[in-house]
Amino acid sequence: MTQMNVEMILDQLVAFPTVVGTPNHAIVDWIAEYCRSYGAAVSVLTGPEGDRSNLFVTIGPSQGRGYILSGHMDVVPAREDGWTSDPFNLRRSGDRLFGRGTSDMKGFLACALAAVPKLAVQDLRRPLHLAFSYDEEAGCRGVPHLLAALPRLCDTPLGAIIGEPSRLQAVRAHKGKAAARLEVTGRSGHSSRPDLGLNAVHAMAGIVAQVVAYGRQLEQGPLDPQFEPPCSTLQVGVIQGGQSVNIIPDRSIAEVELRAVPGTSPVALLEPMKAALLALRDSGYQVAWHDLTTYPGLSLPEDCALAALLADLTRQPVLPAVSYGTEAGLYQQAGINAIICGPGDIGRAHKPDEYIETTELTACQSLIEALGDRLAA
Template identity: 65%
Template sequence: MNALEILDRLVGFPSVVGTPNDGIVAWIKDYAEGCGATVTVLPAPEGDRANLFATVGPTHVPGYILSGHMDVVPALETTWTSDPFCLRAEGDLLFGRGTSDMKGFLAAALAALPAVANMPLARPLHLAFSYDEEAGCRGVPHLIHRLPELCAKPMGAIIGEPSGLRAIRAHKGKAAAQVEIRGRSGHSSRPDQGLNAIHAFAGVLLAAVRAGEALQSSRLDPSFEPPYSSLQVGTVSGGQAVNIIPDSLTAEIEARAITGVSPADLLEPVRLAAVALEQRGYQTQWALLSSYPALSLAADAPLAQLMEELTGAETLAAVSYGTEAGLYQAAGIDAIICGPGDIARAHRANEFIRVDELAACHTMIERLAETLRD
């Protein structure tokens, strides 16, 4: 099968983040094993999802990982002009949810497997496909934890997020948390008898706003846009009716951190503001939803130099979005971002990838495999 045919199959699986992914995992496993790869399905703690790890070549020596995620964001936009889970070709454009982010990369990697399997490899090429990346890289930590039993420590990991096939050496880290505030309900005519959870959240919200503003003038890294860490409250829900004292509120907060800054630590002022409400009779719960560190790879690192040779272009310094690359680096494995498509097309209606982008990625992966030959 070529990359376009494989992409057609992959897009057909509605593997939306946070939902079961047994269908796409089973199909990739069967295909990869048919190409001669050794495949391990790694069931996840959630019980209805799994990571997948495949290897071509010897496992006892270091090789390279091609890392990507099988999940996609929901396709709820009303402006789709075709079924988002049915690949549609229009000229050299291929439309469908996940075409750029990032089933295009998975398709190119899988399409290269037959040729790679026929090479006399001295070092292995691995495929590491994870779940729930779109929820803050929740799946890949479990995969990385299992790597020592699956292969020798890799020389590097290439994360196939859409980058126009330009290798990227750095990205921000991210942490997301949920806070729940519980007060006491009652009739709005007697506010003295209740505890208004929405009013209480005002102090937490103010702490988040002030913390975010302070970051703009603190530690800076000009590699990023913007050059500072950031913090925002992304969702707020609570209350039943205007004449009822709201007894509960739930909010989600995220922080994005430049290199050298812990994203989870950036959330601490918000957490402390929430905890302080307990002194006023409120109950609070704080849960860290996801967290991954920033990536920072030196321009002269062997992996960066290799990617320049494979792509024929200089590496880019940084992007502000995040990937699992920082988790690989934290595990002692050099990592870099490089994949087909454009991040600007992701997470929106009529997402697409170009046929030539798929072909270029396929070629890059085969060139990578050539470096692993005897």
């Protein structure tokens, strides 16, 4: 394969419309062929869905404790108004490269792949692994399958660098998350006889009121001043129900999301809301609780060797925390120290005309190559 620079690689990656929840074999095949052309060991790990895969690549020796560069291949949809060009066709304007996923987070993938030619000819004493996942944007659904396979793919890594957009400043912590869909089924009828029906919207309104009240309780603690806000948070993001004002609604749906400070379980914190929903059965309603997504928070100690390494490589202080979530907490849960550090800005993600700057890509590629130098020393 002809050697490509980071911008050329990003152009290829953005052109794959790897929207979360859709097949991704085209991008997996392209990356696998690219890495194999430089002699890297490649494992394609097909998920239970059958039409999408994780990818694991090893550069350097097959044994020994090295580092993982972790990123996700999926992107959020690009249906928002405001795009001034095709979201899946990389467009350059000055120092900016526009396209879906440029910051979140195909820019990091491109940097890692652009570093492969140099890494491949170095005499690495320890391996450097690329771990690229699917469906991160749906609540980190792909990476657990990759982590389950890790013991047969490599020795326990020294750490994982999660390349989410952080302006290339390392970050030690983020909140955990749990989201659920709540369903209430009542009994329909004419609105003139509400006594003969069971109004599912009214029942759900009571649950929503409890969610709001419980969210205010969470504001009291536990608190972690590293975060903004410093408490766990709870919100209702979706509510649906009813079809006409003169029909008693027999069904209502709500979706709730809880973000928990590290040290607390987001799933456990949602239990009182689950209990409140189930209690509606005593009033004759049918109810259902569906877990949508969950991942743990990240909390890397300030004095951890991985934090010191990234501070040295980036020549910037390590940030204590960010508000958004990543796969890093799942790596830590699997016994692998993890830290966030990637090019781009999370403030540009999930918006029209998402972009990354060419200088950010160059700096990230240089950081990865400097990590390779450490592994060759």
